[in-house]
Amino acid sequence: MAANTGLATTxxxxxxxxxxxxxxxxxxxxxxxxxxxxxxxxxDPNRLxxxxxxxxxxxxxxxxxxxxxxxxxxxxxxxxxLKILVDAGILHREKRGVWAYFxxxxxxxxxxxxxxxxxx
Amino acid sequence: MAANTGLATTxxxxxxxxxxxxxxxxxxxxxxxxxxxxxxxxxDPNRLxxxxxxxxxxxxxxxxxxxxxxxxxxxxxxxxxLKILVDAGILHREKRGVWAYFxxxxxxxxxxxxxxxxxx
DNA sequence: CCCGCACATTGACAACCGTCGATATATCTC
DNA sequence: GAGATATATCGACGGTTGTCAATGTGCGGG
Numbered sequence: 001m002a003a004n005t006g007l008a009t010t011x012x013x014x015x016x017x018x019x020x021x022x023x024x025x026x027x028x029x030x031x032x033x034x035x036x037x038x039x040x041x042x043x044d045p046n047r048l049x050x051x052x053x054x055x056x057x058x059x060x061x062x063x064x065x066x067x068x069x070x071x072x073x074x075x076x077x078x079x080x081x082l083k084i085l086v087d088a089g090i091l092h093r094e095k096r097g098v099w100a101y102f103x104x105x106x107x108x109x110x111x112x113x114x115x116x117x118x119x120x
Numbered sequence: 121m122a123a124n125t126g127l128a129t130t131x132x133x134x135x136x137x138x139x140x141x142x143x144x145x146x147x148x149x150x151x152x153x154x155x156x157x158x159x160x161x162x163x164d165p166n167r168l169x170x171x172x173x174x175x176x177x178x179x180x181x182x183x184x185x186x187x188x189x190x191x192x193x194x195x196x197x198x199x200x201x202l203k204i205l206v207d208a209g210i211l212h213r214e215k216r217g218v219w220a221y222f223x224x225x226x227x228x229x230x231x232x233x234x235x236x237x238x239x240x
Numbered sequence: 241c242c243c244g245c246a247c248a249t250t251g252a253c254a255a256c257c258g259t260c261g262a263t264a265t266a267t268c269t270c
Numbered sequence: 271g272a273g274a275t276a277t278a279t280c281g282a283c284g285g286t287t288g289t290c291a292a293t294g295t296g297c298g299g300g
Contacts, residue, residue: 026190027172032165039163042236044258045152048159052147064277070146077259079278098267098276113233116162164288184247197289199248218246218297 038112041088046071047081051090051109054102061094061103158232161208166191167201171210171229174222181214181223 027035042048049071054062068078082102085091090108094101147155162168169191174182188198202222205211210228214221 026169026176029165029169032168032172035168036163036165039159039168040257043156043159043163045149045156046258048152048155049146049149052152056146065275073258074260075277076261076279080258083278095266095277100277109236113236116229116233116236160287166288193288194290195247196249196291200288203248215247215296220247 035112035115038088038090038108041084041090042112044081046073046077047085050078050081050085051104054091055104061101063099063101065099067102155232155235158208158210158228161204161210162232164201166193166197167205170198170201170205171224174211175224181221183219183221185219187222 042051050067053067053070054060057066064075064078064082067082068075071078073081082091082093086093086102089105091102092105094103162171170187173187173190174180177186184195184198184202187202188195191198193201202211202213206213206222210225211222212225214223
């Protein structure tokens with residue numbers, strides 16, 4: 001068997017070895033997909049401002065007409081952004097009379113923040 | 121000047137009043153734009169897995185060939201994603217010999233997480 | 241000096257995203 | 271019920287994004 005004839009196929013493995021997987025498994029593709037949906041929801045300047053406006057608001061809620069003006073966007077566009085944030089589970093929508101009040105889902109942003117801090 | 125002739129333009133303001141800005145200013149458009157650039161960088165399932173793989177790696181660094189296989193993506197695509205993360209200030213790139221080692225910029229993810237937790 | 245390897249860059253293409261104008265829906269008032 | 275108001279939805283358009291195949295670049299070994 002030529003016990004250690006030496007330099008057979010393991011000759012240059014000691015130093016320049018790259019491409020050895022870490023052993024620790026990656027985040028699953030499904031979890032990455034789910035998380036990316038939430039991050040995509042806030043990864044837009046206008047939606048970041050929407051969240052900022054709502055959380056800085058007096059009663060921690062705001063209706064569409066409160067948000068249209070400071071963002072300098074049309075009402076359909078603001079409504080579209082709010083729907084994305086609601087679908088992502090970040091905002092809560094409550095209709096009272098003619099108005100729709102949006103508030104931040106408790107813990108939603110903290111959960112996302114936890115994803116970023118946990119690996120470190 | 122008709123000091124207070126009364127109900128001039130402020131007649132129906134008492135009850136169903138909506139659309140009153142909160143007073144607290146929104147996040148500035150510039151800051152929102154800058155933050156969205158960083159959030160966009162991680163708001164992709166494959167880039168989330170890249171960050172996860174690197175931070176779970178033994179030496180907290182990995183080269184491209186370590187990352188191509190677990191993501192089942194071509195080498196140019198992985199290189200493209202890594203460049204986006206580097207440009208966003210989330211990853212650090214260090215070339216040693218033929219290989220390029222990527223590591224997470226210390227504090228980068230925590231800074232992003234802070235943006236999400238601070239308003240609450 | 242030439243070849244192989246790891247990685248970066250380019251160009252192309254389909255899919256998706258943000259925005260708007262127009263229109264639909266729902267609720268309150270008279 | 272008619273009209274006004276707040277919001278949602280639709281259709282369209284330009285811009286961006288993720289992916290790949292092909293090619294370029296830089297370093298190390300024989």
